[in-house]
Amino acid sequence: MSRIAYVNGHYLPHAHASVHIEDRGYQFADGVYEVVALYKGIILDEIGHLERLERSLNALRIKPPVTLPVLRLLIREIQRRNLLQTGLIYLQITRGVATRFHPFPDPPVPSSLIITAKHMKLPNDAIVQKGVSVITIPEMRWPRCDIKSISLLPNILAKQEAIDKGAYESWFLDAEGFVTEGTATNAWIVNEKGCIQTRPTNENILSGITRKTILDVAKDLGIPFVEKPFNTHDAEHAQEAFITSATNYVMPVTTINKKPVGKGVAGPISIQLRHAYLEKMVAENAE
Ligand SMILES: Cc1ncc(COP(=O)(O)O)c(C=O)c1O
Structure with missing residues (x-):
């Protein structure tokens, strides 16, 4: 079955879905x-994702192309047309x-909206148990990383550096040596006191x-947590x-800069959180 994309009001086979060469996303990465x-x-x-999208649009003064309820309908239509499960x-x-x-x-032009779908295989238990490797790299992004901008060059370079070094993800380090986040992930530890x-x-x-x-989820499970920067x-x-x-x-992250974290295998809290997260999602959907 061919993938179907949504482009500015049209549903098109993926291979024929394209945007104008003067789309500001293409020329300036002016989008979210x-x-x-x-x-x-x-x-x-x-x-949560759609509210963050609204915040990113507001921050960049881009007019939402459709309302939130319409966006939810479009998401479901793309899911349906692509028979998307996972x-x-x-x-x-x-x-x-x-x-x-x-x-x-000036005058403003209509903002562009595209929606695509991609099937993904869930990693099996052995892969999750093995976990992934992370390297650290100096922060090189702009000071508004809270905006989910399509301008991702530093993230791409950092991710490629991870791949080149046989790792899965790079964690950015701020000027004081504290981890900010990954190229496309948030970064966590279970510290020496057993606190997330x-x-x-x-x-x-x-x-x-x-x-x-x-x-x-951590709150529900009674697992202690602290929102505090950590260093390498x-x-x-x-x-x-x-x-x-x-x-x-x-x-789970099992090595950082080639050094094993803990026993070098997925930790019990990471695994518990992974399962509890998916259980919560399934339960909320059943409500
Ligand atoms: C830089 C960055 N940090 C963190 C995340 C994780 O965010 P979320 O849990 O909303 O996917 C992402 C996701 O793409 C990201 O790009």
């Missing part, structure tokens, strides 16, 4: 995006098509939707480490 995961047909944390839906909104000129188009630790949100990191749900030394001496994102859910 969201990735919403689907698990066995359930759309995970949809409202995978992701990608939404991208840009400031629209205009002759290339840095200021906002992650950096508080501000303009230096993306306020992860999965991050927020995991804090709720803390991470290398932690009992466990993990990353969170819409598509990774909770993924």
